[in-house]
Amino acid sequence: MKRGFTLIETLVAAVCVVLVFQGVFAFLKTSQRGTRHGIEVSEQIKDTTLLVRALEGDMAGLLPWTATSTEGQIGRAPEITTNGKESECLFSLLYRGKSCSIRYRYDSSRMEVTRSLETNGNADQTIRFGTGVFEEFSLKPIGQAKDLFLLRMKLKGMLANNTFERVLVGGFAPNATESRHWVFSCDKK
Numbered sequence: 001m002k003r004g005f006t007l008i009e010t011l012v013a014a015v016c017v018v019l020v021f022q023g024v025f026a027f028l029k030t031s032q033r034g035t036r037h038g039i040e041v042s043e044q045i046k047d048t049t050l051l052v053r054a055l056e057g058d059m060a061g062l063l064p065w066t067a068t069s070t071e072g073q074i075g076r077a078p079e080i081t082t083n084g085k086e087s088e089c090l091f092s093l094l095y096r097g098k099s100c101s102i103r104y105r106y107d108s109s110r111m112e113v114t115r116s117l118e119t120n121g122n123a124d125q126t127i128r129f130g131t132g133v134f135e136e137f138s139l140k141p142i143g144q145a146k147d148l149f150l151l152r153m154k155l156k157g158m159l160a161n162n163t164f165e166r167v168l169v170g171g172f173a174p175n176a177t178e179s180r181h182w183v184f185s186c187d188k189k
Contacts, residue, residue, distance in 0.1 A: 110131055132156075134156075
């Protein structure tokens with residue numbers, strides 16, 4: 001009598017091995033997809049965090065209306081324009097003791113937001129945020145005094161799309177008498 005496995009036993013064992021490998025492969029594929037999704041979401045959070053921090057920092061130093069100094073008119077009232085999918089925010093602030101303009105521009109064809117620091121009409125510094133990531137970007141005034149803004153960003157990903165909204169305080173009052181912000185002055189002794 002010969003000892004060994006029959007053809008049926010060998011086929012059953014092979015099918016069992018194939019099923020085990022399919023289960024392991026499905027688990028690895030799911031975990032790889034989860035890892036890619038986690039990396040994509042963390043990149044989106046990084047892009048939005050950098051953009052929001054830049055916006056908050058710029059809004060903290062903005063000039064909410066046209067002001068006049070001993071050197072003449074400085075700054076100007078903020079302007080926000082939206083043309084279909086394109087949007088642009090332009091406002092003035094004091095930077096290193098000089099009045100300058102900050103321009104945030106959303107380009108839907110490149111799906112990015114750019115921030116330009118402009119002095120004397122020239123872009124001195126330009127930063128790009130999230131090229132190929134931003135599907136939508138808008139900044140809209142809310143509130144009675146128009147000093148609060150709703151920032152809305154829609155981010156496009158390979159695995160999921162995410163929407164990010166945040167309310168920013170900007171001091172964008174229509175004039176000095178309606179502003180809710182305080183101005184402190186200090187006399188040198």
